[in-house]
Amino acid sequence: MSDERHLNALRLLEEKPEMxxxxxxxxxxxxxxxxxxxxxxxxxxxxxKLENFQRSKTKARYLYVLTPSGLAGKARLTxxxxxxxxxxxxxxxxxxxxxxxxxxxxxx
Amino acid sequence: MSDERHLNALRLLEEKPEMxxxxxxxxxxxxxxxxxxxxxxxxxxxxxKLENFQRSKTKARYLYVLTPSGLAGKARLTxxxxxxxxxxxxxxxxxxxxxxxxxxxxxx
DNA sequence: ACCCTTGCGTTCAATGGCTGAACGCGTATG
DNA sequence: CATACGCGTTCAGCCATTGAACGCAAGGGT
Numbered sequence: 418m419s420d421e422r423h424l425n426a427l428r429l430l431e432e433k434p435e436m437x438x439x440x441x442x443x444x445x446x447x448x449x450x451x452x453x454x455x456x457x458x459x460x461x462x463x464x465x466k467l468e469n470f471q472r473s474k475t476k477a478r479y480l481y482v483l484t485p486s487g488l489a490g491k492a493r494l495t496x497x498x499x500x501x502x503x504x505x506x507x508x509x510x511x512x513x514x515x516x517x518x519x520x521x522x523x524x525x
Numbered sequence: 526m527s528d529e530r531h532l533n534a535l536r537l538l539e540e541k542p543e544m545x546x547x548x549x550x551x552x553x554x555x556x557x558x559x560x561x562x563x564x565x566x567x568x569x570x571x572x573x574k575l576e577n578f579q580r581s582k583t584k585a586r587y588l589y590v591l592t593p594s595g596l597a598g599k600a601r602l603t604x605x606x607x608x609x610x611x612x613x614x615x616x617x618x619x620x621x622x623x624x625x626x627x628x629x630x631x632x633x
Numbered sequence: 634a635c636c637c638t639t640g641c642g643t644t645c646a647a648t649g650g651c652t653g654a655a656c657g658c659g660t661a662t663g
Numbered sequence: 664c665a666t667a668c669g670c671g672t673t674c675a676g677c678c679a680t681t682g683a684a685c686g687c688a689a690g691g692g693t
Contacts, residue, residue, distance in 0.1 A: 492631045555680075
């Protein structure tokens with residue numbers, strides 16, 4: 418389930434690898450710590466590689482680059498989520514109908 | 526939002542107050558401990574009242590009865606969720622479109 | 634009567650994910 | 664040079680959740 422977080426991060430980073438952890442956090446709607454946590458997981462899986470950016474050898478700033486297996490993983494997650502989301506979409510339609518009935522029955 | 530959990534519990538209990546915590550847990554798709562946790566919160570809010578079944582022929586110990594403020598709370602949650610779910614439904618449609626594009630772009 | 638199974642609610646340690654606030658360290662700006 | 668800023672990192676604390684126990688009561692079988 419936290420795969421959704423990972424997929425979203427991958428999407429953002431693929432499009433803009435020079436993103437800051439704070440930017441990423443904001444885009445994901447979570448705290449900086451959470452973004453870092455997520456990023457660390459992606460790096461440990463070998464899906465994202467840290468490259469130094471800004472010519473100093475320090476780790477002041479990174480590029481977060483998707484590795485080949487990161488791209489593959491992203492593709493896999495994408496199809497998996499597409500499937501899930503379609504189901505969820507259907508479920509949601511049913512639930513909305515139900516809620517509307519119930520709201521009406523309670524005179525709202 | 527754990528309010529969704531609460532709303533679902535309220536719906537189930539209104540329809541069937543003689544429900545067991547284990548039945549409730551199964552219906553909610555969570556563990557027994559979680560159902561208990563949820564139930565306790567509802568009781569502390571005064572939305573659900575425990576009534577005992579003395580010498581009933583069922584094996585349940587309690588009836589989980591919605592109080593008047595429980596009913597009001599449920600109605601409030603229902604409209605709030607209806608609104609949220611409609612938004613989510615729309616968001617989901619957009620996301621699905623996006624995922625489909627992306628899946629295609631990756632030749633899946 | 635007796636045990637023994639079953640079903641009930643309750644409890645708790647452990648886990649995982651998250652927040653918010655710090656921290657140290659480079660770098661840009663004055 | 665100083666100092667404010669932006670970066671990644673870390674951590675205590677919180678909260679929801681799980682899974683496994685627990686004690687208790689009721690029934691059934693022998």
